Amino acid sequence: MTETFVLYSNVAVYSAMAIYTIAFIMFTLDLSRRSVSVAAPRAARIPSASVGSTALLERVDAPANTRTKGPRYLRMAFALTVIGWALHVGAAVLRGFAAGRVPWANMFEFTLTATAIIVGVFLVVQFWQDLRFLGSFVVGFALIALGIATTNFYVDVVPLPPALQSAWLVIHVFVASLGTGFFALGAALSIVQLLQARRAAGKAVRLRFLDTLPGADALETLAYRLIVVGFVFWTFTLIAGAVWAERAWGRYWGWDTKEVWTFIIWTIFAGYLHARATRGWRGSRSAWLAIIGFSAVVFNFTIVNLFFKGLHAYSGL
Amino acid sequence: MTDSSRPSDHFDSTGHVDSTYVDSAGLPELDKIIQPKLGPVGYLRFFWRQLTSMRTALFLLLLLAIAAIPGSLVPQVSSDPNGVIQYKANNPTVAPILENLQVFTTYSSFWFSAIYLLLFISLIGCVIPRTKHHFDALRARPPKTPANLSRLEGFTTRQSGTDAATAIAAGQRVLRRQGYRTELYTNGGSVSVSAERGYLRETGNLVFHCALIGVLVAVGLGGGFGYTGQRVVVEGYALSNSLASYDSFNPGRFFTDAALRPYSIALDTFVPKYEDNLDSNAIGQVLDYTANVTATLGGGQAQQSTIKVNEPLAIGDTQVYLLGNGYAPVVTVRDPKGTVVFSQPTAFLPQDANLFSLGVIKIPDGLKEQIGIRALFYPTAVLTNLGTLASSYPDLINPQLTMEVYTGDLGLDNGTSSNAYALNTDSLTQIAGRKADAATIKLAPGDRVDLPDGLGSIELSSIPRFASLDVHHDPAQGWVLVFAILVLSGLVTSLFIPRRRMWITAITGDDGTVALEYAGLARGDDPGLDAAVADIADRHLDQLRNLDESGLRVTS
16 A cells, blocks of 8 residues: 555656646746847836835736736746646655655655645745746756655655654644745745846846846845745744754754754844844845845755754654 | 934834834934044943944844854764764864864854854843833824825825714724724814824834843753753663762752752663564664653652653653663673672663664672673674674564673772773783684573683673663743743734824815825835725725715614
């Protein structure tokens, strides 16, 4: 029974990756099409209506062919992402059935589930704001992570070690992944924000598709609102982790390498929030902090898990 | 001089934001710039301002993040003492430098402490004036309605047939229902209601920062008054909560013996459960550990209980955790006449997942020479194709104990402390083993063989298990959790509750019609403000329409 579930799960992962690949190409084509479509009338660029927290996405609808439904490539890419995500979630669920527990007890499973959550956050956020232009970043990121996970992190389904047999495994890890999803989108927006700022300063001239995207200020506001949610989840992760560590390891905080990096990430994003409130630090500087923060999250999951000695030794590798 | 509630370089601080949003306290501080010379007090004030500025807080936060990194790269005394010893052995040139810089104790080092203490001083310096200011704001009336609402955010207008006073009274009700604090103002020909809500945003922010201080203090107190003790307990033996009973003990700075409440915990049995399905790809993997114990608090009743990995035992103000386990073979040594001179369990240190373990047995008395034994234990011994033994399963299926025996001075009598898990063979001679004439001794349970040189005999009598128990006492742990929850709730409140001011002005025109004007103002990020103003306007108009209809019904 377990083998059958694992087999179907793996087939679903590879199918999801195949569909994500096509979606990624479509998202990228869409960006390049945007460059073409705005190539001629540079003057037609509609400036951000007002520079303030409420000026959201005024420019998304600006060029002729982008009404709310968006250009054809974008629509196809998004539809494919939804299908790929359904398979992706299916793979995670089947893996969970195969193991008879939550599908995030080793690095392979965690990558599988966390990327599903990141793509899920990306999809759900569309109900709130049209951020489909981040598709190539999010789907590309998920694709690379899944590629590494299936080739380098894959392990068979094995029972949970006693330390992981806790309800906190469900809560702590799930919320951490959710936080990661929001930080990922925040970082993606911050990258685009930096590009916009460069373009506004007369650089990055060749990245014409940027004219079809929201301006730097609007992007910054969006990034801030996503990162704030991520920060709350991260704070919860930290506290939940401490509560669990108290049960399992006999102390709530012991500067284990993973604890250190979770703390570092928390501090960086706390810095980000303060930077946003500090005169002279809004804009590109705080965007850099958001990107550094997300890089630290990725570092914490990959390098710290694999190469740093610590108590969070659950990679299964 | 001003006592602006926020640091002067705060994005929202006075002098930067729209001048329509001037706090009761705030006017742009120009005197600071003009001030030509600073006296000692001036300097103090200058440094205090610097320390409590946003930029300093930001700098210290980022510095703290960077300062935490070395502790994750280099093993720490607190979490990995053996790693530190190994690191020092492997890096003889760098280690002393790192030692001097306190890198092996990063999180209690002078530089790390300096950063977070400065950060907290900066935080306190920021929180105190803001608390005072917020306390005043909580009791203050919403400010006077600005003369020109059209300059503000979300400005919108509506027309109404109701007279101005009634319309404003209805508007006040609408705003109150949405949690606004309201105040009516009249200015010339116009009546207006001024409203403010979202005081919780600032409250949450202050709670967040104060709770962080609470966490720090509680962690400090808990560490100071608490203690931790470790003890290896073999099945059939007991741990008692007294200093002498522990293998290692770490008291806090303010610890006194009185903090140890007397109790004992006897380990009756230790029951591991391993995956034993031969078809499984996880054969031998641990499924569960259960320590069955009998706990006796003070002179009270003995109570049966269990300790598991995620389920510590709470007893006498302490938590008792199960952190490790292994085998403690009982070796019985007899002199040539057959008298037992040694018979007790020795805890062996597990080396791998299949519990291949190393142990050192020291027999200082009873034989004609002192004996030291280096032993290897295989719970399920198999022969590898290199000809060596290995363990292939963690449970006792084919247990084997192999021993190399030494004679000589064990060094136990000269007063220097020695590690129970190590045998210094410098002044010892191997009498059985790879370097001796006699072969390595191999024992299965119940086997008894003679020691070389007519020293006596040795027997593997039984193989009980041991559990390593950690005893923790942290009187402030609950407070840390309380403050942590306050941190989280303060954070959520301060980030997601919008702080808004809202105004409705009714202007009666020359022709008797009433023009209603609506506008809002936000403090901090508030992307929903425009929608909120429009929503208030619509609700207000609905309210007025209802009034009109009921009014009509009354008159007709």
